[in-house]
Amino acid sequence: MYEGPVQDLIDELGKLPGVGPKSAQRIAFHLLQVEPPEIDRLQAVLQKIRDGVRFCVQCGTVADGELCRICADPRRDRSMICVVEEPKDVPAIERTREFRGRYHVLGGALDPLSGVGPEQLRIRELLTRIGNQDDGVDVTEVIIATDPNTEGEATATYLVRMLRDFPGLTVTRLASGLPMGGDLEFADELTLGRAFSGRRAL
Amino acid sequence: MYEGPVQDLIDELGKLPGVGPKSAQRIAFHLLQVEPPEIDRLQAVLQKIRDGVRFCVQCGTVADGELCRICADPRRDRSMICVVEEPKDVPAIERTREFRGRYHVLGGALDPLSGVGPEQLRIRELLTRIGNQDDGVDVTEVIIATDPNTEGEATATYLVRMLRDFPGLTVTRLASGLPMGGDLEFADELTLGRAFSGRRAL
Incomplete structure (x- = not known):
């Protein structure tokens, strides 16, 4: 619908999960209007992600060093x-x-x-x-x-x-059962079944 | 919540319109998993946008050249x-x-x-x-x-x-009035008022 790089940007944004054509257009026009340093920051973090993210050698979660903060914490x-x-x-x-x-x-x-x-x-x-x-x-x-x-x-x-x-x-x-704050009548049958089989004595 | 560039990316994505913290996290983890060329394409279009988008000298819409496709079209x-x-x-x-x-x-x-x-x-x-x-x-x-x-x-x-x-x-x-496919009872009073004042003889 648009010409040149604007449409290319909309197309690329539309490939991201949860970003439909309308959101892609909205984000693209937002980026047309922001100051260049804001795009620079986005580009810089994309570059870091592209260069590879580190994972904790012990637990496997995202980490900044060899160990993640949780594995490195002696109080855990x-x-x-x-x-x-x-x-x-x-x-x-x-x-x-x-x-x-x-x-x-x-x-x-x-x-x-x-x-x-x-x-x-x-x-x-x-x-x-x-x-x-x-x-x-x-x-x-x-x-x-x-x-x-x-x-x-x-x-x-x-x-x-x-x-x-x-x-x-x-x-x-982890226990399965009714989500807190929910309504029993709206729970699906699998969840309600689990809530029954996992019932606890009070 | 995360360490290093992943959190930076989530923060930057969260600044985009319509992208909440959950969507930002979802997009960030998607980008962690895609092949590098996909990030390269996103970076390339961002760079083009950053370098400046051209606008049609006549009508002012986004254009690839001096005139947009519509202004350049002799059939319009x-x-x-x-x-x-x-x-x-x-x-x-x-x-x-x-x-x-x-x-x-x-x-x-x-x-x-x-x-x-x-x-x-x-x-x-x-x-x-x-x-x-x-x-x-x-x-x-x-x-x-x-x-x-x-x-x-x-x-x-x-x-x-x-x-x-x-x-x-x-x-x-442009005419104001009831949106097509809508329900009269759900129209707001301003819209319904406009539909009345703009009524047409059949």
């Missing part, structure tokens, strides 16, 4: 490892302030149809971490926090099988 | 000029296929509180275009297609006053 409990699928799950759990242990990022979930088997995930690294003690401390609990969907559940089941032979290790899974 | 009717606020209004009208004349982009609407007076808009250029004939053809109709809001209406009123002394020139305004 080394006896607990929370296993998540992606780096973006780490800040989500951190925001709850419920967990003071460390993380292990798998890099996805088992999905044989898309060619993701155990070898494609950081499962061997997890077993090594637990087997070698995590930084000199016995790991006593692994919390599996994969997504509550088909792939995440399959991954959890696989991990339980791999972990059950470690002596003195408890393997737990 | 030179006796009609449709006045819009922004370049993005041009493709919106083009999609209707109702208009075969040419455009004039004001570059905004009158908004004294934000310091936008007639001098800040391309109004003098419009008067020159009409006074000099548009490319050798008498302009017989100017269609004012500014937005149907306070600033757009004020701009339309101002333009009518400036244009009424041109001999043989009809000045029209």
